[in-house]
Amino acid sequence: MSNAIVGQSGGPTAVINSSLAGVYEAAKQRGAKHVYGMLHGVQGLLEEKYIDLSERLHSALDIELLKRTPSSYLGSCRYKLPDWRDKEGEKLYQDIFKILKKLDIGYFFYIGGNDSMDTICKLAAYGNHVGSSIRFMGVPKTIDNDLMVTDHTPGYGSAAKYIGVVMKEIIRDATVYGTKYVTIVEVMGRNAGWLTAASALAKEEDCEGVDMIALPEVTFNVDRFVEKVKRMQEEKPSVVIAVSEGVKLEDGRYVCELADDVHAVDAFGHKSLTGTARYLSNVIARSMNTKTRSIELSTLQRCAGHVSSRTDITEAYQVGGAAVKAAYEGETGKVVTLKRISNAPYQCTTEIHDISEVANLEKKVPMSWINDAHTQMKQEFIDYAKPLIQAELTPVYVSGLPRHIYLPE
């Protein structure tokens, strides 16, 4: 039982590889002979697809590149484990534990969001059921920042910084003609508006900020939206709006469902959301005498390694290391969380919680952090989010572009 294995799961972030570096280095320090990486998470593991990380990470420079490479170095999956209490389900767990035994795994780390924590929860429970000594630990990541218990999730700070940066740039660009112009920027976030809220960070002494922020926490009404935009444009010609892809109508439908595009559904039953900004921009163009533009930040916001938050990269590395420490001290079925000690100066430490407190649950933006008109974030949110975007870790630029580390297929 001298080896460790680590996997990455769910949507990529700019710093998920920094957590991988944290797990790898801490496990090596604790004496793991081999640290394996599952390729494409448990789905790949089931097909015995894995690598020995020591054979790939040859130097301190490789570790440094890993920390600064966006997306998931090991590949990812969206794979939901069945219930192990079902007969057919149990077979799959037996397969996984057979593979883990073959690799002499004592410690199992999984870096992911709330869906991925479900995997750790089930594996730990099954391990307990069969009396396995393997320690299962969850390492949190998600740009969505929607995990319970933890103050915030690694990945959020960098995505929030990216959103702040591009909103400032979009605002500068959109005011340039001095003419009537409505820009609607679509930000990721299915049910929780943390990312869209980050657009509030653009407001500074050198920037007028976005004019409206629409979060999925607030029921969306298209007619009222148009009215608000009309009123805003009477005050200033260029109106810039940040809208979450997940805004919903009173009847529960997503706004983007009003558009006519195909909406696919993933393994967890989540609808593919896209086209909210485009739909609203078309509505505005039809109802008002103004030029409009819709901008989808799309995957750019989750893989922008070139403008990540140093605070975020550091914390992502730390939660990886803390997971290893806890596992080697005997914990299993747990997740590392971040606990904020203070805002000014910003201080944050790690804690260990039962994974059941996190798995399959979602943390939303508190309504008390949204203004009464439901158009802006209050100072409480700014105080919360501002420390998370502080400081930069410049990419290693080679010949004009950020250098990454990657596994060729």
Add this chain to the structure above:
Amino acid sequence: MSNAIVGQSGGPTAVINSSLAGVYEAAKQRGAKHVYGMLHGVQGLLEEKYIDLSERLHSALDIELLKRTPSSYLGSCRYKLPDWRDKEGEKLYQDIFKILKKLDIGYFFYIGGNDSMDTICKLAAYGNHVGSSIRFMGVPKTIDNDLMVTDHTPGYGSAAKYIGVVMKEIIRDATVYGTKYVTIVEVMGRNAGWLTAASALAKEEDCEGVDMIALPEVTFNVDRFVEKVKRMQEEKPSVVIAVSEGVKLEDGRYVCELADDVHAVDAFGHKSLTGTARYLSNVIARSMNTKTRSIELSTLQRCAGHVSSRTDITEAYQVGGAAVKAAYEGETGKVVTLKRISNAPYQCTTEIHDISEVANLEKKVPMSWINDAHTQMKQEFIDYAKPLIQAELTPVYVSGLPRHIYLPE
């Protein structure tokens, strides 16, 4: 005749303000008492909207921030001057020259692309016609890189760098699940494919590069496109394609016109192009068993001051200064161009050309730089573009975000 005036026109870039800084500092050095800035180009000038730049730029730090602030500090316009030989047209020129006389202007600088150079061309010709001693100089800028004569245009290098950076990140993100996935990225460029071609820069020893590049220089055929993508996906599951917003069908229609969105037309008669990637992505989704995603780089690619090319910022500053030098030496109706001395080591200098060689003309990507299959750029393009994206000028980060300088409305 002791003063100078400068304006910005056309679409913003990440470095157009660096040219403004170049004009401002050189004009001050040459003894200009006041350097005025037109607000929103000649359109604003006609309404006597201008500022005295010395009253706004207080310190060397302000100049530094100006160089690193994207979009047009003075605001911009898309305004086509009438023919001064028309009776009604001449009235407008008389108005402009009256305002210039009132401000005691001896030197007039206009930073813009091929449409904006038309303005300088006409003003210089009218000035000549009425025996004015005012010197009119064009300062080139455009992310599109479609100006004749000049080796490249300031603004292109930074946009090309941005495109290289995000393509690498998009490719990392798109390969993460190891599943079938077609990503189509839409890049700006109405008739010239310089920007889309820049996606070829992503291919490096740490990146497999984009799988297909579609430029407006090559007639687009939707059926052949689908066939090519099908073949590519047989080789590798994740296919990433860069497509220009301006790709056209054999019958002359833009591909995006096949979609059903409204397409507005601007003052120069240019159709608003958007939706090409989305349209093609929907076609692929209907014809093939694959997940698809379309990403529009939209205005993000022209205002990404946070990832600009230091080479580009420096050259943008230089062309501003060179325009002032030429004007003070008596030139008028001219434009500054860039002349490449050598590729390795990269060396570039400025020249002065008649504005009529540039105004209203477009330079396209040479067909000889595109491979026979029309899917990739040849080494000639890489050798041309690579020097332009070299080196970085990090923004001045304040509290986690790049600091800009701006004129509140």
